[in-house]
Amino acid sequence: MAENRIYTAALIVIGDEILSGRTHDKNIAQVASWLQVQGIRLAEVRVVPDVQETIVAAVNALRNSHDYMFTTGGIGPTHDDITVDAVAAALDVTVVVHPEARAMLERYYASIGKELTEARLRMARVPEGADLIPNRMSGAPGIKIGNIHMMAGVPHITAGMLDALTGTLEGGAPLIAETIGCWTAESEVADILREVEKAHAQCQIGSYPFFREGKVGANFVIRSTDRDELASAIDTLCDALATAGFDFTPGGI
Amino acid sequence: MAENRIYTAALIVIGDEILSGRTHDKNIAQVASWLQVQGIRLAEVRVVPDVQETIVAAVNALRNSHDYMFTTGGIGPTHDDITVDAVAAALDVTVVVHPEARAMLERYYASIGKELTEARLRMARVPEGADLIPNRMSGAPGIKIGNIHMMAGVPHITAGMLDALTGTLEGGAPLIAETIGCWTAESEVADILREVEKAHAQCQIGSYPFFREGKVGANFVIRSTDRDELASAIDTLCDALATAGFDFTPGGI
Incomplete structure (x- = not known):
């Protein structure tokens, strides 16, 4: 792949609890x-409620416009966990029980002396054709289908699933x-x-103001995929700040 | 207005710093x-980068589908603060300097012994026809135009602007x-x-699992706009939990 190809991802955060x-x-x-x-650059995030048609619309809006799509939330055992159904509907595939996920859940619940109830078996449901994302924290895996990663x-x-990926x-x-x-x-x-930003086309500069210890300040963050360009922009910025008489702290405050 | 009319809002969080x-x-x-x-129910959130066309697309997707729209971020004095320009572009109006905002900034900077520079004057720019949202923390106001609130x-x-609203x-x-x-x-x-949810159509039940003190648990949150329906659903849930032999804690854990 070309070094300057930019990979992007979108994230859908699913859950009434965030919106409330x-x-x-x-x-x-x-x-x-x-x-x-x-x-990979996170290019957009949407937070949506536990409503199937809203999740479906977000999945279809984002899965084709980015290299990768992620979801968090809604893959547990209760009635408000509808991410799998929504993604399956968006992809127009059926929902099936994944045999390996079922076996994982059976082992997990046996290990803690519990039965694999109908509710728990919900956590083995995946859109047809999906693979699993290992979950070392509890029995229920994440799910990967195409460029979609359900966590x-x-x-x-979630952190454990990201580690696995x-x-x-x-x-x-x-x-x-x-x-x-x-x-x-x-x-x-x-x-x-x-x-400085205008003079360094391969860099973006963000300015993040703060108010601490009774004083105002700001951190200026310069981002680039090119280390030399970044170093050059940093030099230009420091020179300009020094010339204008501002004290500054490399590394940020 | 009818008591059962549901008012909804969308929020656009603008800023590369969140996405990074x-x-x-x-x-x-x-x-x-x-x-x-x-x-008012928060029905959807989008987090978008400091890229005008992306902000414009989000504003136009959300402003007509909800009673209210809010934005946070991007109304400061620096080059990466482009919310006003993006909202003006979405509404197809020009950007003007609001005389009252200019006066506020003049007073504020005079009070701290500073000049109103060209950069600071950027914070008085608004889409034509907009009103101001007071900001008691610093000189720069928020902006309201139609159902859009820029904070x-x-x-x-932001908290001070919400207080003002x-x-x-x-x-x-x-x-x-x-x-x-x-x-x-x-x-x-x-x-x-x-x-319980099926038996109480006017209530939604969310289940929020947690892992604390070495033990798993969950809080079940029942939501409704109808106090009697809510009380009835709570009673039904408590009865069902007691019958099945579960200990539970009203008010949550």
Whole structure:
């Protein structure tokens, strides 16, 4: 693959609990950070409720426009876990019980002295043709079909599934970033940032203001897939800040 | 308005920093919780990068399909703050400097002994026809045009803008919720939950598993706009749990 091919992914976070404000999502940041390391850019996230037609619409909007698609949430044993049905409907395939998933669940529940009930067997249901994503935290696996990866909603279980996927997805040159921090209002240096970005077409510069210890400041994050371009932009920015009389902290504040 | 009219809102979180995993979003949960109190349901969230055409597409996809639309992020003074331009493009109106916003910024920067530079004046730009949302934390206001509300990305500034909007948006009967907690795997009670939900059409039941103190458990959240229906569903659930021999904790664990 060409080194400058950019791989993108979309994430669908499924669950009424996020949209009600009851649960603070942790999966967006965790999936985003993991994708960065794989050389894949998270290009869009949608948070949708436990409503099949809404999930189907999001899956169909995103699965063809990105290299990879991920979902979190809705693969458990209860009636509000409808991700598998929604993805199967989006792909127009049936839902089947995956024999290996069934065997995993049988072993898991036997190991803790429980039976594989009808509700638990729901966690072995997959869209026809799907493979499993191992889950070392509990019996129920994640599910992979085509470019779609269905993962758990509980963050530490999602983390285990991401570990299992590490290194299995083709990515591009990772986006690398360096940060310069300044104890100054970002509006003071807005012109400098704009000029530096304009002069370095292969870099993007983000400005992230903060208010700490009673003072305003900002971190400027320069991102690029090209290490030399990044270094050059950092040099230009530091020179411009120094010339204008601003103190700055390489690495960020 | 009819009491059973359901008001919905969509939120667009704008910013590369969320999609890179650098910043953990706090605005989804804060906007969601605030909307609940206003009697408005957060029906969908999209997280999009600082790319004008992507923001425009999201604005146009969501502004007509919900009663209200909110954005967070991208209204600061730097080159990567493009929310105003994107919303203006989506609405096909021009961007103008709002005289009142300009006056607010002049007063604010005078009060801290600074000048209103060209970069800072960017924060007075609005889509033509827009009103301001007061910001008591810093000089730069939020912006309201039609059903679109543009707010800051920095969570404590967003919080101040939500305060300013409190009570100004028409909502419906708020969705009320009660929680029952159980120290048991949710798969044990999946059938009970399904039956209770089926018997109470005006209630939704969510099941939220957790793993704490070395034990698995779950909270079951029943939501309804009808207080009597909610109470009846809670009674049915508690009876069913007791009959099946499960200990449970009203109010949740």
